[in-house]
Amino acid sequence: MYRDLDPERNSYILGARAFKAALDDAGLRKEDVDGLAVMRIPDYARMAEVLGIRDLTILNNFGGAGRMAGVTLTYAAMAIHAGLATTVACIYGNDGRSVGARYGGGEGAGSDTAMFEVPYGMTSPGASVALMYQRYAHLYSPPREALAHLAINNRDNAALNPSAVMRSPLTMEDYFDARFISEPLRLYDYCLINDGSVCMIVTSAERARDLKQPPVYISAAANAGDVADQYTVDDFFYNGLRRMADEVFPAAGISQKDIDLANLYDNFTPTILFELEGMGFCEQGEAGSWVSAERIGRGGELPLNTSGGHTSESYMQGWGHLADCVRQLRHETGERQVVGAEHALYCCAAPLSNAIIFRR
């Protein structure tokens, strides 16, 4: 993950770097890989060409929306489970900072549906989440500090993560002194924009036994949709997430109390609250009161976003969260280790939500 920008960097170079590192980490050769699933990389065929891999039975591009990260990993597992591939490399490459990626604004009317919003100055996913959080706050009156706890917790974990982009301390005062972007959301509620890449290689449990690292298993996965063209959803994804929780926990043979850490998608801090409620860690409307520094910190009841999340580690659109689940369960995260972690949850609340339970 990179803090700076470099016009020589592109997502193919970044993706190749991550792929090579993942092969080395696993003790695999590229000839062992028969599936390729890319995200945020424009052309899957170009990626395969850059890597010099031609014999693939699985080859997909999952696009650039962060909700697809868990979906990509789930798809890799499904393909192996169905016998369509043996070893699938999921590669995420993002040169957003270097190319000056913007998430909002633009010229003209926009798409056939955006034209009903931009004339009023409405734009950006952050504004959609701001609308949801404003309504949530009207219904449930969370404490004023609710989002601040999430932003500060992310920063506290990033401080112990050498790969993180933002590591300097963040206090409650810093949080409230920072400017509004889409009020009620402030600067530290927003994810970063930075370059980076992540590669995760998925294979069967049987094959993993012979590889270099102790395996971490995808114990269960589920998706749930509440899909419309606009991002704002009137139950804040609660019903979709609930359906998902009712599938994924029984499938893994565990319940919420067995989760040792949860890496929850946070393009903007409020989605963490939505994910906590929908996945059944607290009652609907209660997450704002439920989150406290003690509860969600590394030694707490439910450590959250243990590598720093999107607001402090980097914005790898879910892949940093997924990779950290694996590292935590390998017990290799040093100072920021959740001691004795056995089960980790990844969840993203979105028009297509996804949840994955990992285990040792």
Add this chain to the structure above:
Amino acid sequence: MATEPTGTPYRKPLPRRNKFNTPYWDGLSEHKLTLPKCNACGFIWHPPASPTCPSCLTEGDYEFVELSGRGRIWSWLKMHQRYFAAFADELPYNVVYVELEDRPGLRMISNLVDFSDEDLRCDQPVEVVFDDVTDEWTLPKFRPVAAS
């Protein structure tokens, strides 16, 4: 109601007419808020960007009907970020997500106008007003009304 003094060019993003949305923009020019209503099942949808009823899938069998123009603010925000140069001297400006009374869940993005600070709140009743921003385009905006 114009928001620009005479002679100042309008620089904010403007929509684009196409085959499906033209009746909506034409209605607004006549100071009417209209949306497509399916003749087969009665469903009203927004945005008016498709000829297919998203409830019963009937294609191309709908009329643009005039709405009551009344609703409530489902949610709101104040935009402090300069995403659009043309909004720069209004920062922060409000955006509202209005639920129209014509159907539960029928919501549209707009701006609140002619209001006091306490009106910018969830569940505030509102009614549509028509902003003739240019000779060619009229945008629906909303102003607070007393609860009925």
